[in-house]
Amino acid sequence: MSKSYKEITARISKNAANLAKENAPVMQGFRQLSTAAIADGVLSMKQKEFIALAIGVAQRCDGCIGFHVKKLIELGATREEIVEVLGVNVYMGGGPALMYVAEALHAYDEFKSA
Numbered sequence: 001m002s003k004s005y006k007e008i009t010a011r012i013s014k015n016a017a018n019l020a021k022e023n024a025p026v027m028q029g030f031r032q033l034s035t036a037a038i039a040d041g042v043l044s045m046k047q048k049e050f051i052a053l054a055i056g057v058a059q060r061c062d063g064c065i066g067f068h069v070k071k072l073i074e075l076g077a078t079r080e081e082i083v084e085v086l087g088v089n090v091y092m093g094g095g096p097a098l099m100y101v102a103e104a105l106h107a108y109d110e111f112k113s114a
Contacts, residue, residue: 005110005111009067046077053065053104057093069111073108082104
């Protein structure tokens with residue numbers, strides 16, 4: 001059975017919301033860091049999301065893949081752009097990266113079909 005990135009991101013969002021209730025300072029700090037790091041600057045938000053996706057693949061983080069693919073789709077990223085970025089992952093990470101590159105494409109197809 002394949003993973004559902006919609007389910008993964010929904011579950012993480014729910015659990016993160018619970019954590020925000022129980023440890024608000026940590027979650028507020030993370031949100032501030034995320035907002036500052038990904039904001040348009042010399043690099044666009046879209047470029048930064050491509051970097052975040054590549055790191056998520058390299059770290060084998062399903063939640064990262066799901067959230068960053070979803071955001072990239074919202075920012076207008078095409079499958080071709082994502083495939084090109086993921087090609088760099090394969091180059092830098094070899095076979096293990098290829099396994100998660102395939103997962104990232106699965107996430108793209110799942111979110112795009114929504």
